[in-house]
Amino acid sequence: MTEVFTKPFIRQEPIPESAIAAAVEVLRSGALHRYGAQPSQVAALEIEFAAQTGAAHALAVASGGYAMGCALRALGVGPGDPVLTNGWTLAPVPGAIAAVGARPVLVEVGRDLCIDLDDLEAKAPQANVLMLSHMRGHIADMRRLMAICDAHDIAVIEDCAHTMGADWDGHPSGRWGAIGCYSCQTYKHVNSGEGGLIVTDDADLAAKMILLSGSYMLYARNGTAPSEEVFARHKGTMPNVSGRMDELRAAILRPQLADLPAQVARWNERYRALETGFRNLPGLHVIDRPASEGYVGSSIQLLADDPEKIPGFIAGCAARGVDWKWFGHATAQGFTSSHHHWAYVEAQSLPQTDAVLARLLDMRVPLTFDLADCAVIARIVAEEAAESLR
Ligand SMILES: *Cc1c(COP(=O)(O)O)cnc(C)c1O
Numbered sequence: 396m397t398e399v400f401t402k403p404f405i406r407q408e409p410i411p412e413s414a415i416a417a418a419v420e421v422l423r424s425g426a427l428h429r430y431g432a433q434p435s436q437v438a439a440l441e442i443e444f445a446a447q448t449g450a451a452h453a454l455a456v457a458s459g460g461y462a463m464g465c466a467l468r469a470l471g472v473g474p475g476d477p478v479l480t481n482g483w484t485l486a487p488v489p490g491a492i493a494a495v496g497a498r499p500v501l502v503e504v505g506r507d508l509c510i511d512l513d514d515l516e517a518k519a520p521q522a523n524v525l526m527l528s529h530m531r532g533h534i535a536d537m538r539r540l541m542a543i544c545d546a547h548d549i550a551v552i553e554d555c556a557h558t559m560g561a562d563w564d565g566h567p568s569g570r571w572g573a574i575g576c577y578s579c580q581t582y583k584h585v586n587s588g589e590g591g592l593i594v595t596d597d598a599d600l601a602a603k604m605i606l607l608s609g610s611y612m613l614y615a616r617n618g619t620a621p622s623e624e625v626f627a628r629h630k631g632t633m634p635n636v637s638g639r640m641d642e643l644r645a646a647i648l649r650p651q652l653a654d655l656p657a658q659v660a661r662w663n664e665r666y667r668a669l670e671t672g673f674r675n676l677p678g679l680h681v682i683d684r685p686a687s688e689g690y691v692g693s694s695i696q697l698l699a700d701d702p703e704k705i706p707g708f709i710a711g712c713a714a715r716g717v718d719w720k721w722f723g724h725a726t727a728q729g730f731t732s733s734h735h736h737w738a739y740v741e742a743q744s745l746p747q748t749d750a751v752l753a754r755l756l757d758m759r760v761p762l763t764f765d766l767a768d769c770a771v772i773a774r775i776v777a778e779e780a781a782e783s784l785r
Contacts, residue, residue: 400716436645441618450594452601455640459578462591463491484528509535587644609637666692672773678784
């Protein structure tokens, strides 16, 4: 009998009861605007997230994409300015760069799925800002990356949509560059539907981003606000580009952030079960994770030897309930796209990235799967690989 997997790959865990209770309390108060509520859930979230990441300042905003746009604006990036970024990432990243009228300069990615540091070094003279996407949770050698960027006076913004809770050499993702940006959207590591968080140690950048996000003259109510003296330098010069977080979402997020380390452990158990099952299959390769990388296994990727055989393999798995995304499609599908689909970005030649994407398979690892589910998935993938990739 052919085994079939029946659980959906997109089902979330319920919001924790403590978060539901906090949300109900906010709703009863009627005070949903962060600058109206006192005490404020958003300000408390900022204090807690800054402490959790070891940052001097945190700002809660409307989305991860908003966080990245806000970071670019605070760094003074404007129309026509070049911004280095990964040649493989998701659409909100080039979108945030396009939103400020800037020009993405795409950097190759390697078979480790990280930004290619040799290509970064070669392109470094072209820009003053790197929007670094830790795409699907793969973290580049951050010591070498920062050395390259420091040598070229490049400010680094980290897109940590897939690395909230991850680290490199024990130092949190989002804390290597000038600014770290996180998403709290349903498919990331904490879930408030939509939402974003920003961290920085730089008081001037923090003040600018707080003002940009729409604080009016209530900026001192940010949970980690810099001093009045710092705001005095930027008041009136920063446009109000409203993108605040509301009290309801902050109330939902605070208990989830407290739970994050436990959730990371649960993700990694599932990731390792799948990784073990996917190792040594014909025509497929797991991505080796460097010892310095403290990852969060909320998704898993494989590289196939023969791109021609991928559609048949994906169809065979799909018929048995196992969902793969493929980055080699000719057109954008679901959440998945490649740089060829971003018509608003100047076309760029990335032969190495294209060769990787043509072979790249991607699977979500939802926490609604248990270890027995992972074993079923691993068996099905092994059988389908034997069938269509040998
Ligand atoms: C989801 C995502 C973002 C942006 O997050 P939103 O909150 O959806 O705006 C940024 N980068 C990557 C790689 C993402 O997957």
